[in-house]
Amino acid sequence: MRRLSLLGSTGSIGTQTLDVVQNLLAQGEKIQVEVLAAHSNVALLEAQARQFSPKAVAVYDEVAAHSLRNSLRDTDIAVLSGKEGLCQAAAWESADIVLNAVVGMVGLEPTLAALRAGKDVALANKETLVAGGSLVMETAQTRGAAILPVDSEHSAIFQCLQGCPGKGAVDQLILTASGGPFFGRTREELASVTREEALRHPNWSMGAKISVDSATMMNKGLEIMEASWLFGMPEDRIQVVVHRESIIHSMVQYADHAVLAQLGVPDMAVPIQYALTYPRRLPSPAKELRLWELQSLTFFPPDPKTFPCLELCREALRRGGLVPAAVNGANEQAVALFLEGKIGFLQIPALVEAAMERQACKESVTLEGVLTADLDARAFVRSAL
Ligand code: NDP
Ligand code: MG
Numbered sequence: 001m002r003r004l005s006l007l008g009s010t011g012s013i014g015t016q017t018l019d020v021v022q023n024l025l026a027q028g029e030k031i032q033v034e035v036l037a038a039h040s041n042v043a044l045l046e047a048q049a050r051q052f053s054p055k056a057v058a059v060y061d062e063v064a065a066h067s068l069r070n071s072l073r074d075t076d077i078a079v080l081s082g083k084e085g086l087c088q089a090a091a092w093e094s095a096d097i098v099l100n101a102v103v104g105m106v107g108l109e110p111t112l113a114a115l116r117a118g119k120d121v122a123l124a125n126k127e128t129l130v131a132g133g134s135l136v137m138e139t140a141q142t143r144g145a146a147i148l149p150v151d152s153e154h155s156a157i158f159q160c161l162q163g164c165p166g167k168g169a170v171d172q173l174i175l176t177a178s179g180g181p182f183f184g185r186t187r188e189e190l191a192s193v194t195r196e197e198a199l200r201h202p203n204w205s206m207g208a209k210i211s212v213d214s215a216t217m218m219n220k221g222l223e224i225m226e227a228s229w230l231f232g233m234p235e236d237r238i239q240v241v242v243h244r245e246s247i248i249h250s251m252v253q254y255a256d257h258a259v260l261a262q263l264g265v266p267d268m269a270v271p272i273q274y275a276l277t278y279p280r281r282l283p284s285p286a287k288e289l290r291l292w293e294l295q296s297l298t299f300f301p302p303d304p305k306t307f308p309c310l311e312l313c314r315e316a317l318r319r320g321g322l323v324p325a326a327v328n329g330a331n332e333q334a335v336a337l338f339l340e341g342k343i344g345f346l347q348i349p350a351l352v353e354a355a356m357e358r359q360a361c362k363e364s365v366t367l368e369g370v371l372t373a374d375l376d377a378r379a380f381v382r383s384a385l
Contacts, residue, residue, distance in 0.1 A: 002276060005035040005092045005119070007058075007110055008101035010044045012207045013124045013150065013268060017099055018048060020273045023285050031276070037080075037089040037102070037110075040064040046071050056080055058089035060106075086110050091117035097276065099150065100125040103209050104332050105325070105374055108132045112367070115139040115147075122275035124150035126226045127332070131325040132370045133229035147230065148275040153223055154230055155271030156249035156262035161231070162279070164252075173227050174251040174259070176243040177302065178203050180214040183244065187306045193345045195338065203246040203266045212335045216348050217302065221313025222331075225324055228317055235317045240310065242300040247289065264289050308349045312356060319361040322373035329377035330355030342385060351381045 004021065008014045024031050037058035038045045046068060049057050056078040059065035065081030072079060080088050083106075090098050090110035098114040099122040100107050107125035112132070114121050116139060123129070129136055140147050149155045153175045164170060181200050182190060198215040199208060206214070213219035224238050249271075251261040264270050267286040274281070304311050309331075316327040334348040343351070355377040363369060 001030040001032060002097060003032050003034045003095045004276070005037075005089055005095035005098045005114070006033060006101070007037040007086065007090060007098065007107070008103065008125070009036040009048055010038040010041040011101055011103060012205065013099075013101035013272065014038070015044075016268050017101060017272050017276075018052065019285065020269050020276065021052075023269075024273070024277070024282065027282060029277075029282065034095040035089045035092045037086055039102075042068040042071070049075070049077050053077070055094065056089065056092065058085040060086055083109065087113040090114040091119070093117075095119060097122060099272075099275065100128065101150070103127075103207055105131045105328055108136075108370065109367075111136055112139055115143055115145045118143050118145055120146040120148060122148045122150050122272075124272075126151055126222050127328055129229045130222050130225045130328045131374060132365070132367065133225065133324070134365050135367060135370070137229055148278055149226075149230055150268075150271050150275045151223065151226060152266075152268060152271045153250040154227060155274055157227065157231060157252055159262045159274065160250070160252040160260040164254075167232065169255050170231075170233070170252060171255050171257070172237045172239055172253040173231060173233055174239045174241060174253060175220060175223055175227060176246070176248050176250050177217065177220040177240055178214065178246045179242040179244055179300070179302075180217060180219075182215055182306075183242065183300075185306065187346070190306065191344060191346050195341060198338070198345060202244070204268075208339055209332070209335055212338060212348075213331070216309045216345070217307035218309035218313070218331055218335075218348070218352070220302070221310045221316075222328070224310075224313055225317050235314050240302050242302055244298050244300075245294060247294065247297055309352065312349065312353055316356055319356075321361050321363045321365060322369050323356060323359050323361050325370045325373040326359035326377040327352055327356050329374035330381050333378040333381040337381070337385065351384055354384065355380050 033052040040061035058080040069079040090113040101124040105127040107128045111128045246266040316324045334351045337343045
């Protein structure tokens with residue numbers, strides 16, 4: 001029996017996770033949803049709670065939590081609230097695995113709470129590793145808890161590493177990138193792109209923040225940092241290749257230059273399910289890959305002039321300490337301002353770079369330090385308006 005706590009259940013990954021759970025239950029798998037958590041979408045959270053009968057739900061927003069408490073009065077489901085409620089949901093006693101699909105660095109503390117409680121964490125929330133990678137990896141190691149990647153590239157690498165004879169056998173990690181909606185454009189052309197254009201991803205349907213991150217290629221930069229922590233690889237051994245079709249989800253190049261790739265139609269059900277059932281492989285709702293229908297797969301080098309975020313993230317990873325937390329916080333704030341129509345698309349990388357330059361590098365990483373670096377970077381970006 002797998003007992004699941006699902007954080008961010010109302011989002012793109014969260015709803016797909018519940019579809020995967022439903023499909024596993026239909027196959028007779030034993031999986032029980034123990035807790036659900038979201039920010040404020042209580043209409044959907046209530047429907048999910050009535051369908052999956054968890055022991056508790058957590059709502060970050062206090063007002064929304066109050067309203068859900070009222071609507072769930074006829075049930076035994078406890079309603080938790082605030083950041084504390086989210087961390088309680090993550091450390092819920094009867095759960096043995098936590099799938100963290102909240103968006104943004106608010107996912108860091110619940111991830112740490114889950115790991116401290118000895119839970120395995122299936123991690124979609126990449127900002128957790130970007131901002132607090134060393135804290136997360138140390139906590140997982142001390143508590144003997146596993147971190148199972150849900151991000152499709154990292155799941156692909158994790159899959160390609162099964163059977164790996166030892167760390168010395170790996171030469172490079174190769175992350176594939178779709179290139180996003182603005183692949184092939186020039187920097188000048190990006191100056192006037194709109195919110196709607198940025199949200200139109202060619203291959204994946206995702207939440208707004210990660211869609212904008214894909215358009216700036218910040219997403220791939222964050223994924224370089226995520227991969228570095230998950231697989232213990234330095235930045236210069238993580239390559240990025242633009243692969244428009246999103247069929248190869250990522251690759252591992254071994255010491256003998258054999259390259260292993262994981263392929264499939266772009267469908268998050270596969271990495272989500274693998275994280276939940278690892279090491280088992282079970283039928284999933286994802287479609288079969290028919291290579292002859294595609295005929296060809298294409299590959300291009302990234303364009304660092306048009307998409308500077310990729311190099312900014314490499315630099316942040318090299319500088320280390322609290323710099324990645326500042327870069328992540330600045331990006332979250334800049335993306336929010338872009339989505340509100342308050343800044344242009346090209347201001348996102350400019351503000352992230354300026355915030356990175358302000359952050360001193362050689363500081364040791366504590367949770368307080370990460371939270372402060374994050375808040376400072378956000379305040380700086382807002383003040384630059
Ligand atoms: P969405 O915006 O679709 O969903 C975000 C979820 O997080 C919602 O359930 C939201 O609740 C919840 N949430 C936001 N803030 C809080 C908070 N303070 N407390 C509790 N819950 C909160 O995002 P995605 O599903 O697209 O992405 C989630 C994470 O997964 C991100 O880190 C993203 O980078 C990563 N990821 C996503 C992929 C995808 O295909 N979508 C692929 C790979 C990684 P509410 O609905 O109430 O606002
Ligand atoms: Mg990804």
